Amino acid sequence: MFVPLGPYVNGTAVAIGGLAGAFVGTKLPERLRTSLPQTFGLASMGLGISMIIKLQHLPAVILALIVGAIIGELIHLERSIGRVGTKAKGLIERIFPAREGLSPEEFIEKFVAVLVLFCASGTGIFGAMNEGMTGSPDILYVKSILDFFTSGIFATALGYAVASVCLPQVAIQILLMFCATWIMPMTDPGMIADFSAVGGLIMLATGFRIAGVKPFPVANMLPGLLLAMPFSHLWTTLF
Template structure:
């Protein structure tokens, strides 16, 4: 039985529902301060993951190519459209949150979607459960995601709970593919993949904290490219 993805998805749903229900009942200082803490946590986790890098040129190349692909296919715009669709869907059964522009909603929604779905903890945790059957890493993420979803839902509303859908699908695919992929992955490839995820999380942290509006979602194709590029670089270019 897949414990980790189910528990993690349930935490996002429950946290999103609880936070949206509480809404303005939470003190304003708490609703403003905690997202900054989450942004800082994302930055810190990103730094920890970046130091696992094995081949800097391969990671940078993957990041540049991935960001270029993301820009060309308007990946972030598509994720923003998913957020807008989620918002309209839940507004049919729940009242909309007031006082936030569509642009600000999209900016925040994209950042937290990346934080939930593309974090190194989630990816590594799902692959670990697929290989060993242990959900321990994803259970740690589950605890953090519950509170993160609750806080962001106080301002973004019930749409936050919808993030559980793509998150569950991604983790389910990773668990299923882990048994096939992991035997083919070298420590160098895994280190570079982890570092690329750390760079994406670093950008997401800057965005959540309001420091710099990185196009985080457009960087996600880099996570698909980094392992093949790392393999080719270390095999045929790096001496």
């Protein structure tokens, strides 16, 4: 029986990191809060590059990423994810009051960013689907290490609310994983490699965003993951 280890490890890392960061609070030196995200971003970039080099059909991969980004922009996917977090404002403020020094608006804005980062990141979605198709939780294990420290950094400012993000994160990853398990029999090694490459490009963009180099609209690129394998199959069939 297939046991989804990756999502549970990832969710546990976010919960523990969030609790630890909230407990430490502002005691963490400012220089660490500034420099660590850059290191996390670099790690995400390296992981993305390691996945990109596996590609089999470059035109199909690029086309899937471009068309997926266009779809994401047209339907305002990242903005919609942000609205979901905003609608949870009342519940969040009742259970997890904002830290002193943060206005309610600042708290919600930052919390929505955290929600998008942990629940809708290219790394998490790709990692969950990759485990469903290959049985390997390695991507989510690496993400868990990054998320442990990242959630801790955010929690120093936002408090214990950050730890609650593990609940929707685990639910989304398990759903994606079992959907990928159903898709697996219809794929071939080339399709999986191209799917991995699209995920790697999104992870590379995620790294730039985490490091503060370039705020790529990562969530809007996610439809490219759904197009990667169909485009790879069509490219193989037609050319």
